Amino acid sequence: MHILLAEDDPSVSIVIQISLEKIGGHTVELVSDGAQAVNLATRRAFDLIILDGMMPLKSGLQAAAEIRSAGIVTTPIIFLSAKNDEKDVQAFLNLGTGFIPKPFEPTEICARIDAILNDANKGAG
């Protein structure tokens, strides 16, 4: 899959990138804030967009809302967040396809993504 990853923490983003590329065999494009994520997502086609919840310039939720309103409605969006209060999670699930709480097991991230996408497909079908 061609994945857009928006994560402001360079360490976390490298860990996720390695996991996605080495374990899942995906290709990853990395950005470090919400504005860049919106910019890139509207210019290029991706199979999946992964957004961190808290980023500079635009939060994950803001970025997702802008991406959706820019007409990109079918690309799944998965949020990553260390804030896992019920209302945060609800906001993520309302706007995106799924939510992965931090900290997560990077070796499991591909499996979790697959599970979320499968669920979403089942729901759609």
Next chain:
Amino acid sequence: MTIRGQLNLLTAVVIGGSGFAGYQAYETRREIEAYDRSMNDSLETRSVLLLLEDLPYHDDTFRRLQVERDRLQEADRRRAFGNAVTTYATKKRPELRRSIRRALKVEADHYNRNRGKRSEIEARFEKLMMLSSGILGLGLFLVVLTIHARIFRAINRLSRRMLDFLVDRYSFQFSQPDETELGDLQRTFNSLAQKVINTTDELKRLDQAKSEFLSIASHELRTPMTSIKGSLSLLATGVVGQLDVGSLRLIKIAEGETDRLIRLINDLLDLAKIESGGLPLNLDWVQWDEFCGKTLEGLAGLAMRAEVRLELVSIPSIEVSIDRDRMQQVLTNLVSNAIKFSPKGSAVRVSISRAKTGDLVVSVQDQGPGIASEDQQLIFEKFRQGATAANPLVKGTGLGLAIAKALVAEHGGSIGVESAIGKGSSFWFTLPKWRESELAKVA
């Protein structure tokens, strides 16, 4: 003007007014009595007096009669005596009859005049009496009216405002408290209410700050943990290159400790949330036996590795209103602790009984080393752990029992332990009777 001042003035006016009128009436009464006294010397007696003065003193009979008259006190007897004297005098001195008649006429006129004056005074007396009681009555009425208007009504207004304040309608401000005692009370109440509001605002602000702190702390603490943990597990899986045995071992240690740190952070944040009341219970009707079974299933792996048997006994089929996840956290904590401290081949027994009060008592019993009585309270505090675990499968954070205690308390129950060194431990917690479904009890 103060209410006390007004009442005092009113009372003074009433007492003064009615007292003055009363005194006037008393004086008038005295005047009437004086008239009565003077009129008691009835006209007959007066005429006798006149007559006697006219009679010659040498006459022994008259002298005797004069002495006799002085001894007589009552008007009617004097009158009878006068008649006797008159008869006697007219027999002896018929020429005196005319002068007696004249004297009688003068006295009659005098009497009539006096009588007219007396009834005038009497009328004045009655008027004064009426005035006095009128002032008293009116005064009393005004006092009651004042108390009613200025005290009771103001108190009612005050209590209404207080009630408003109680139900959070902050219209507590009395716009213009008057200069009375109740005005003072209103001003005091205003200050009190203001203080309460200030304190509440301050508490809200602190609570807000605490929530923000928790939110930031969870993000700031979890983000680096994500990359540390991630890097370590990626290294351990070997996807970025194979490692020699020594490096792998070190990485495994780092990974294990990172896991422990993550658990600690999660526990701390949980505890902080529970303690600040920021973790409302998500109540649901839960089938108790099924709930216990599922919780123990989740711990089967841990028990197997520790070679400890899990036993579930006398679990009734009841329905309870609890937060499933939170209660599971409590039971999991108690059972995993019991497993950790159990010797190989022993059993951990989960049972349920009923206290005298009707509360449900859930017990988790192990055959471990037991807990010294002086440690039994301590272990429910933060970062306090008893003896070292027999099976150090999972290193504890020292917060598990503190969290369990807080969660049980949130459910309205209590938690405790019965134990003795060498005799194993029995951790228990209660669920109040009212959490149990009435329907299930009937069935």
